[in-house]
Amino acid sequence: MNTSVSIRDLSLNFGAVTVLKDLNLDIADGEFLVLLGSSGCGKSTLLNCIAGLLDVSEGQIFIKDKNVTWEEPKDRGIGMVFQSYALYPQMTVEKNLSFGLQVAKMPKEEIDKRVARASEILQIGPLLKRKPAELSGGQRQRVAIGRALVRDVDVFLFDEPLSNLDAKLRAELRVEIKRLHQQLKNTMIYVTHDQIEALTLADRIAIMKSGVIQQLDDPMTIYNRPKNLFVAGFIGSPSMNFFKGQLVEKNGAVVFSSGGVDFSLSGYDADTKLDAGREVVLGVRPEHIAVDAAGETGHTATVDIEEPMGADNLLWLKLAGQSLSVRIAGTRRYAPGSKVHLSFDMSVASLFDAKTEVRL
Ligand SMILES: Nc1ncnc2c1ncn2[C@@H]1O[C@H](COP(=O)(O)OP(=O)(O)OP(=O)(O)O)[C@@H](O)[C@H]1O
Numbered sequence: 001m002n003t004s005v006s007i008r009d010l011s012l013n014f015g016a017v018t019v020l021k022d023l024n025l026d027i028a029d030g031e032f033l034v035l036l037g038s039s040g041c042g043k044s045t046l047l048n049c050i051a052g053l054l055d056v057s058e059g060q061i062f063i064k065d066k067n068v069t070w071e072e073p074k075d076r077g078i079g080m081v082f083q084s085y086a087l088y089p090q091m092t093v094e095k096n097l098s099f100g101l102q103v104a105k106m107p108k109e110e111i112d113k114r115v116a117r118a119s120e121i122l123q124i125g126p127l128l129k130r131k132p133a134e135l136s137g138g139q140r141q142r143v144a145i146g147r148a149l150v151r152d153v154d155v156f157l158f159d160e161p162l163s164n165l166d167a168k169l170r171a172e173l174r175v176e177i178k179r180l181h182q183q184l185k186n187t188m189i190y191v192t193h194d195q196i197e198a199l200t201l202a203d204r205i206a207i208m209k210s211g212v213i214q215q216l217d218d219p220m221t222i223y224n225r226p227k228n229l230f231v232a233g234f235i236g237s238p239s240m241n242f243f244k245g246q247l248v249e250k251n252g253a254v255v256f257s258s259g260g261v262d263f264s265l266s267g268y269d270a271d272t273k274l275d276a277g278r279e280v281v282l283g284v285r286p287e288h289i290a291v292d293a294a295g296e297t298g299h300t301a302t303v304d305i306e307e308p309m310g311a312d313n314l315l316w317l318k319l320a321g322q323s324l325s326v327r328i329a330g331t332r333r334y335a336p337g338s339k340v341h342l343s344f345d346m347s348v349a350s351l352f353d354a355k356t357e358v359r360l
Helices: 043-051 093-103 108-121 137-149 167-184 195-201 219-224 229-234
Strands: 003-014 017-028 032-036 058-063 078-082 155-159 187-192 204-209 212-217 241-250 253-258 261-263 279-284 289-291 299-308 312-319 322-329 339-344 350-353
Touching: 003 043, 003 187, 017 043, 017 187, 017 212, 032 043, 032 195, 043 058, 043 078, 043 155, 043 187, 078 137, 093 108, 093 137, 108 137, 108 167, 137 167, 167 195, 187 195, 195 219, 204 219, 204 229, 212 219, 212 229, 229 241, 229 279, 229 350, 241 322, 253 279, 289 322, 312 339
Parallel strands: 032 187, 032 204, 078 155, 155 187
Antiparallel strands: 003 017, 003 058, 204 212, 241 253, 241 279, 253 261, 279 350, 289 339, 299 312, 299 339, 312 322
16 A cells, blocks of 8 residues: 555553554555544544644654654645634735645645645635625635645645535535546545545545444445444444344354344344354344345234335334344335335345453
């Protein structure tokens, strides 16, 4: 891997509180890496360490093979985009874009060229003479991205850049950021708590909890083969269904047994040997359960509630005393109380050890 950013044994303490401990992460040249986790997991702290806005307690940070651990933010070859835009309110858009370059004493010709290129890429040409107060949230964030763009940096750092925007604008700008990455091919490190942003934008996602990376993988691996119960429950909306039970041997095969119901594990893609006797949790996503599939008798469940969402219909069912959700086509409707037959696609299900919570 051609490394762009390398983090070695990084620890960061705020007083007596350890937020990051012995963290290691290599980010490839041109990669779009998303740091994903809930509030307080340390993702912004990690980004701020890379940016040089926080002093690390221990460890090193390399950008393009250069040890930048104690370099000033401006000397690291990074451009940062914040949730709050951080534009100069008294300056026009054009001045916001050019100001940093003027301070760095760049020739005017070169500044003009870079501002023109950034405004073309981000389609903010018509806004150049306006001030930030005269822009919408989405336009302000475009200008903030432009300000990183004109600096021609190696690495872009984004800290929840879309969180202040309404849902529609967020979806639009998300696509623009993806297009920007496809066009520029810079390394991008992007902090979010929004799993849709993570899944749609990332080459790889690092899912964090309590300052520790739980899994670092491409989005589809994270979605289909979560390493542990935390990752499985964090990714996916509605959440993965979880069933507590045991592995038991029936007629020479190991099956999953829960609430008196046996589930065949045929097709299950195991990471380790499945031994009978183990207490486990079975995780199955709502779209990996077929309802009344042709030729299947499966498990009988009762419809509790249906939530039609247009394209999809989400059924809440009762099976073996447990509640579960199943996603089916929006055109298929079931009245509460109906009996349905379920078949689980075990090839994309996950079994976790009940104690260690690690995928089996
Ligand atoms: N200056 C500080 N002094 C003390 N503790 C801090 C400081 N800044 C952050 N923390 C703590 O460090 C932990 C990680 O914070 P951080 O901002 O990195 O989390 P986050 O995952 O980015 O969350 P959010 O999405 O809410 O910003 C939190 O528990 C937070 O309370």
